[in-house]
Amino acid sequence: MRGMAGRACTAGLVIGVLVTGLTGCTGDAGGDGKTDKGRKTGKAVAKACADGTFTWSRVTQRDRLTGVSDPEQLGEGGGSLQNRMRRVYTPRPSVRADGPAPSPAEILFSLGKKTGEIDSDARTSAEAGGDTWSFTDVRFPAPGLDDGRVTPHAAGEFVQYAGVREVEADFRYTCQDGGTVTGHARSWTVDISGLTDCDERPDSALAREVARRSCA
Template structure:
């Protein structure tokens, strides 16, 4: 049966002007560090901060799974799936420090996906709606997910060093599986979806 995953579109990243944006969440004081002021003040003091990323972790994350639908026609049919959330995956910078998160996020995007559109910071992964058709009978489950990219980082501004983690993704995926066929080795999202919908 021809039930190959489909790659969905992504929201456009904000323009270069977003590099000057920053969050202003309060930050706890750190022993040995200068008193925290505000993110705009830090950004103004650091025309060229050092942002170092650790190894980038690549993984597949299942975000939604549809109910199992039985298709009896040998010609297949259209799926009208109702999806339930599995994992809420957010493009974000997580840190307790008072730093310009957008600057860190944009630097991360440039490293993982410099020549492609990417999700905006704060965007929640969602593959969007769309009709899916299968071309044969089976017990069919539709699922959605992302190809995630994650890393730790250190942001250095003079005597200030702030660490945290950053998460994003390179593409969203919508796929289908047949409960009567075992997912192939390495198909992590399909394997997880099958475990949720094909066990009875």
């Protein structure tokens, strides 16, 4: 799998991403739509065209705090932090649409190309020659909170935190016959471990949120 979420460390900084499930559309082909022992009896599932094009708008990227620990006081020389982080947000890739649309993976593939998260000359993920990306997987799990613990080497009152960079945008999918479907997509790209010293001024919006939650 290409495009797996990476991890980076920073002091006072965090980053994050997103994805949701696609809603389905049905058309009434006669009958009452009831089922008989699991068999459909009067519903035809509307399908999206395969030759449409995406137009993206309101593309945003922002850092989301996913976990934060309680503060720990360390003496000269620092040392290992013992407090585990508690989860404050769970990023989930998602897609929603107001009618028949391509699969969530195709929609997120287009978003990934739009934002530069996916580097591919393929027009669709189906044409990508078997390459896959975690960015397009709506089942891709949220990163663990204690996978990359940080050890400060100085005295201070420290808070460890984790986060992701979320990417989201509105889309319009237009078929060659003029039919359109609109919706919204979200995914996350990379998770980061960070460390904040409560005695220092926060240097980012994310670090300010960490200080507000954990520092006195």
